[in-house]
Amino acid sequence: MKTIALFGGSGQIGKLVLEKVLKEGYKVNALIRNPTKIDISDSNLNVIKGDVLNENDVLKTVESSDLVLSLFGHVKGSPEWLQTEGTDYIVEAMKKSDVDKIISLSGGGLPFPEKDKPKLADKMIRFIMKVAVPQILKDAILHAEVLRKSNLDWIIVRAPRLNNDKPKHNYRVGWVGVNASTKISRADVADFIVKQIESDEFKHQMPFVSE
Template sequence: MEIVIFGATGQVGRHLVSQGLLKGYKVRAYGRNVHELPDINKNLQLIKGGVFDEADVYKAIEGVDAVFSVLGGASDGTDKTRSLGMKVISSEMKKAGIKRIIALGGKGVLDAPDGGLLIDQEDYPQEFVPVGREHQKAWEILRDSDLDWTFICSPDIIQADPTGEFITSSNIPPLPDNGRVNAGDLALFMLQEQERNEYIHQRVGISEI
């Protein structure tokens, strides 16, 4: 199994890299600051590049079994890395003939009980709307593609190792929903989903139990 991780040096990306290597995967870690990762595993390939560089993104994607996107950026809406990055990644995946992508977004993209998205509800926290719209655009790019996508809609991310004590649901927040999830558990679930393919063409709600 060979995977590429966009956003490999971020909060969740680092867990994806380490857990992927523990599984024996060949891991391509892509990003501007990948030199920050310890290059001590023969199965780890560090690829320095920007997510807007189509040629570099294509080279990173070519030949892998699955793509993981955990792109980050500023939360005030001025940073378009999540949406424009997804546009480039999905386009280059199509060129390379790669179908499977598992991407990380925000909770606001899940369905609300009375219709619409959570981000569109009056009681949705306004401070999260700008970054939530970026997540929404990234999801819409995947939704409108012919890729085999899964979009993880994360609540608050806690910098903590995996516990395996989390719950997921399709397109809506899970019950119980405690509004938080460990970075390590997000990575664990994303890798499990790559193996199980339970949520193809679906958004996923997730929460620590």
Template sequence: MRLAIFGGTGQVGRQLVQQALDRKHKVTALVRDPARAPVHDRLRIVQGDVRDARAVQKTLTGSDAVLSALGQRRLRGVTVCTDGMRAILPAMQTHGVTRLLAVSGYGVADSRHHGVYVTSLWLMIRSIMRDKERMEELIKGSDTRWTIIRPAVLTSGPRTGGYRTGTGLHLAYGSKVSHADVADFMLSQLTCDDHVHQAVAIRS
């Protein structure tokens, strides 16, 4: 498949790019710093910002599916996921691309509950959680065949394939999952319709 990947130099994004190439997909990745991206004959790099509609359009040209691993480490004024999706969704419509897989966060939208773990997330990283929640609203209101992925605490562990997923899966403080396993699950959904129009939690 021909994949457009956003957030390709982040922890999950790097795994998405490498595993997609390992699976013989052709990848186009939008990155701000091309020096942080690998070199591969099936990888096309577009330099730019996800908020730039022209760069997003260029990234999506000729693609069969979109994978988003957008995110930001700062704790205040975070809008990259919302802003990015505002550019990505119209570009998908323009190019006739319907399949979308996006990393969000556990504890937003219908996964927000009053447990200690989720309450703590909203206290510590409220701006990030709001950004993810607004992104989900945009995705769910779109005409795409979307799947939202809500991971547990992310780690740098190896790809195991031994993770659990589910729309009602409960995550707590001890729940973890590797960046590599999140990428593995996302790529597995490219040829699977089991979770279309679902938000799925994932943990080891």
């Protein structure tokens, strides 16, 4: 069974993903700034105390893994370029460790012009993001550029407004403005992310998952 390098495993979606992959028998190297936030005990879980902005911590997490799940994101007080710089470190560690595949989580504001066909409402949401949280949006866009230029097998999973509803398991996988709605449960996003571990259907793409 594969070993996963997990970043962001103490976040709301990250915890759900961690529970699912352990249940399915994967081994996990999880880099966590504060290990007390992980209350899961499993022989297949290796918790590494550290920071995604520390080159050595990232390398330690990736080097004995088969693929990467990058689910970390901004919280209050995060550095401005957290996602971009963290992704840079992860990509470099993957190249040093001969790890090819990375699945990254981002928001619906991140554009994928190849397939998106944003409607008026979608354009308004992006405009609001540019005004309200411009740095987070810029960081998401630059992190995507890092992955595009990496020559790795990357997937960026995007989602709209998140809630804590029970999973529906019949969510849609489309693009912004194409077969998409404006919300989804964190549980369904986690389900989709885990399904991508063994799938290359969306390699080099940014699927948009919604109800």
